[in-house]
Amino acid sequence: MPETKSSRAVLITGGLAALLASTCCLGPLVLMALGVSGAWIGNLSELEPYRPLFLGTALVALFFAYRRIFRSVQACEPGEVCAVPQARLGYQVVFWIVAALIVVALAFPYVLPLFY
Secondary structure, three states, X not given: OHHHHHHHHHHHXXXXXXXXXXXXXXXXXXXXXXXXXXHHHHHXXXXXXXXXXXXXXXXXXXXXXXXXXXXXXXXXOOOOHHHOHHHHHHHHHHHHHHHHHHHHHHHHHHHHHHHO
């Protein structure tokens, strides 16, 4: 069971860090596109100085998640989550979703000027 909790914790940490990294720039744009408005949206830009920290945390968490999720089935003990094909596939899908969020958070500030 510790394998399951640690793999899940690493993926959750990476996903949360990716969301926090994109909050300062991407967050207000998405909220405005969805029709959510208010003066408080401008306060999200105060998270910009922490963006490198969030991205670094997300990349480190993604590295450790990759090492745990994509190791060979032979390295898993029988009965562990990594030995179950459905669980491995589920973790791999969530991993690639989190990886996509991190790529968006990394690329967004460089791609944004192309839309102005």
